[in-house]
Amino acid sequence: MLLQREKASDKRLFLALIVLTAFLVLSVLGLTYFVPTVGLSSFPDVVRWIFFGGVVFIGLVFTVILGFLAAVIALGRDIPIPYAKKLRSIAIKYFFPLFVTVGRLVGLPKERVQHAFVTINNELVISSCRNGKTPKRILLLMPHCLQYSECPVKVTYRAENCKRCGKCPIKRLLELAEEYGAVLSVATGGTIARRVVKETKPDLIIAVACERDLTSGIQDTVPLPVYGIFNSRPQGPCFNTQVDLEALEAVLKEINK
Numbered sequence: 001m002l003l004q005r006e007k008a009s010d011k012r013l014f015l016a017l018i019v020l021t022a023f024l025v026l027s028v029l030g031l032t033y034f035v036p037t038v039g040l041s042s043f044p045d046v047v048r049w050i051f052f053g054g055v056v057f058i059g060l061v062f063t064v065i066l067g068f069l070a071a072v073i074a075l076g077r078d079i080p081i082p083y084a085k086k087l088r089s090i091a092i093k094y095f096f097p098l099f100v101t102v103g104r105l106v107g108l109p110k111e112r113v114q115h116a117f118v119t120i121n122n123e124l125v126i127s128s129c130r131n132g133k134t135p136k137r138i139l140l141l142m143p144h145c146l147q148y149s150e151c152p153v154k155v156t157y158r159a160e161n162c163k164r165c166g167k168c169p170i171k172r173l174l175e176l177a178e179e180y181g182a183v184l185s186v187a188t189g190g191t192i193a194r195r196v197v198k199e200t201k202p203d204l205i206i207a208v209a210c211e212r213d214l215t216s217g218i219q220d221t222v223p224l225p226v227y228g229i230f231n232s233r234p235q236g237p238c239f240n241t242q243v244d245l246e247a248l249e250a251v252l253k254e255i256n257k
């Protein structure tokens with residue numbers, strides 16, 4: 001229930017950011033059109049053509065933003081999104097930094113925008129799984145801080161070394177990986193995570209991390225679909241962190257429907 005409320009709030013925030021960005025882009029478009037037609041009439045043709053190019057470019061940006069708006073509204077109503085994969089790649093590559101900047105302009109913390117971004121990304125990943133083939137090779141990519149800090153076993157790279165004592169979520173994650181035919185990997189940082197992805201060549205990654213690491217991981221691996229799940233940090237960042245295992249299993253079930 002709490003998760004649903006969080007998701008709804010993320011979608012509302014993202015919608016507001018898209019509308020605000022569209023408004024700003026439209027204002028720049030209006031100005032770019034107005035200046036050469038009215039104010040630059042005495043300038044040489046080349047200057048007017050440059051401005052014309054600007055108008056076309058900003059117009060295209062505006063059109064794509066409207067596409068996102070439609071997609072987020074459709075996500076809110078559980079309507080399948082056509083071209084969800086493509087839309088996700090464009091949003092991550094080109095528009096996320098713009099949304100963060102607009103968020104900052106209105107005083108939103110970066111972490112809040114990142115949270116909303118991961119939620120929308122996840123919905124698009126699920127939507128593209130529904131539209132296309134079920135991913136065969138799933139990688140469960142976990143941060144090292146999930147492991148109990150006093151556990152003497154080394155599980156990075158070799159999660160199967162875990163003795164399954166149950167003091168941390170690694171035990172259940174191993175069971176889930178076995179049940180759903182996924183690969184479980186525990187990484188100590190971005191470099192190792194990238195190497196694991198290269199070696200396992202997954203069709204889909206389910207990654208657990210904080211807002212910052214999930215956002216950068218999703219950006220790094222685009223167009224590979226990454227479903228992000230936030231860890232919880234009851235003892236502070238990067239120490240004995242936890243993950244909602246039921247939510248993770250629900251994602252595995254949804255993908256394998």
Ligand code: SF4
Pocket residue numbers: 147148151152153155162163164165166167168169170171
């Ligand atoms: S479940 Fe595995 S990784 Fe976690 S503390 Fe026990 S042995 Fe260590």
